[in-house]
Amino acid sequence: xxxxxPTPKKLTTIEDYKTFLDKFDTFMLDxxxxxxxGNRVLxxxxxTINFLRQNGKKLVFVTNNSTLSRxxxxxxxQKLGIEASEKDIFSSAFxxxxxxKEILKFPSDQKVYVIGESGIEDELREVGIQAIGLTEDNGxxxxxxxxxxIEPDATIGAVVCGFDLNLNYRKLAKAFMYLNxxxxxxxxxxxxxxxxxxxxxxxxPGTGSLAQPLIHALKRQPLVMGKPNKPMLDCFFSNxxxxxxxxxxxxDRLDTDIDFGRNGNIATLxxxxxxxxxxxxxxxxxxxxxxxxxxxxxxxxxxxxx
Numbered sequence: 140x141x142x143x144x145p146t147p148k149k150l151t152t153i154e155d156y157k158t159f160l161d162k163f164d165t166f167m168l169d170x171x172x173x174x175x176x177g178n179r180v181l182x183x184x185x186x187t188i189n190f191l192r193q194n195g196k197k198l199v200f201v202t203n204n205s206t207l208s209r210x211x212x213x214x215x216x217q218k219l220g221i222e223a224s225e226k227d228i229f230s231s232a233f234x235x236x237x238x239x240k241e242i243l244k245f246p247s248d249q250k251v252y253v254i255g256e257s258g259i260e261d262e263l264r265e266v267g268i269q270a271i272g273l274t275e276d277n278g279x280x281x282x283x284x285x286x287x288x289i290e291p292d293a294t295i296g297a298v299v300c301g302f303d304l305n306l307n308y309r310k311l312a313k314a315f316m317y318l319n320x321x322x323x324x325x326x327x328x329x330x331x332x333x334x335x336x337x338x339x340x341x342x343x344p345g346t347g348s349l350a351q352p353l354i355h356a357l358k359r360q361p362l363v364m365g366k367p368n369k370p371m372l373d374c375f376f377s378n379x380x381x382x383x384x385x386x387x388x389x390x391d392r393l394d395t396d397i398d399f400g401r402n403g404n405i406a407t408l409x410x411x412x413x414x415x416x417x418x419x420x421x422x423x424x425x426x427x428x429x430x431x432x433x434x435x436x437x438x439x440x441x442x443x444x445x
Contacts, residue, residue: 146354147420149417162406163196166387167229168389169203170200177338183436186440186443187439198227199228199347201229201399203395213427239297246268252267258302277305281309299330327356327361335402340412367395368396387408396409408431410433410435410436412436
């Protein structure tokens with residue numbers, strides 16, 4: 140099906156950069172693939188961030204990465220030379236905690252079983268929700284005799300799945316047991332469903348891919364928090380109260396970042412330093428198109444002396 144959306148405008152000149160920046164007050168910035176690859180900040184990004192802030196622009200770092208809490212993200216930002224506070228960071232882990240606490244009114248006497256890393260557990264505990272799984276099941280091998288020890292647990296009220304470098308069969312077995320218990324209404328939440336994520340030396344399987352064994356076995360779709368889904372969007376606007384017409388989502392992925400902005404009826408800017416290519420964005424059969432395309436977010440620094 141040929142897309143009916145307007146062809147994205149490619150920003151290539153300093154005049155293009157200045158005209159674009161004048162249109163917006165708030166920039167929602169994806170991180171991996173936009174600001175950095177791994178632990179390397181992309182060229183020009185630090186200068187661009189400083190330039191935008193000096194001109195009164197609000198920057199909110201919006202990431203599907205659930206491995207770090209906002210507090211630990213601040214530490215990472217500091218190591219990379221980027222100034223940021225917790226209120227500047229909006230992650231899928233934080234959105235998940237807010238959603239459980241404020242939307243689902245998660246009972247204080249119940250626990251969340253987490254497949255993921257410390258970011259999810261830290262954010263859940265920050266809002267007063269008990270989280271288990273990381274300490275108990277990381278690095279624990281499983282034998283056939285262990286199946287008899289995995290049982291339903293009436294104290295578990297939700298299973299949250301995020302990116303997990305230590306994913307193992309024990310975690311999947313426990314999560315399946317809890318979610319497959321017909322006597323309890325256990326919430327099944329995925330922090331994001333990114334199929335892949337960018338690393339310095341290529342693309343690797345993401346959270347959405349790691350969760351497929353549970354989805355397939357349960358024949359059940361989880362509530363997905365991260366971009367481009369509505370729960371994340373609702374949480375964002377309720378937290379920041381930005382003017383959608385003066386807000387732009389900046390990202391490297393069509394199916395998450397760009398679709399996220401489209402779902403919120405805000406402008407989108409795609410950078411070419413991450414997952415998707417310009418050819419993919421301009422493909423007539425591509426239904427998700429950005430409003431604008433730029434080679435790199437760092438290119439905006441070229442406008443600071445113009």
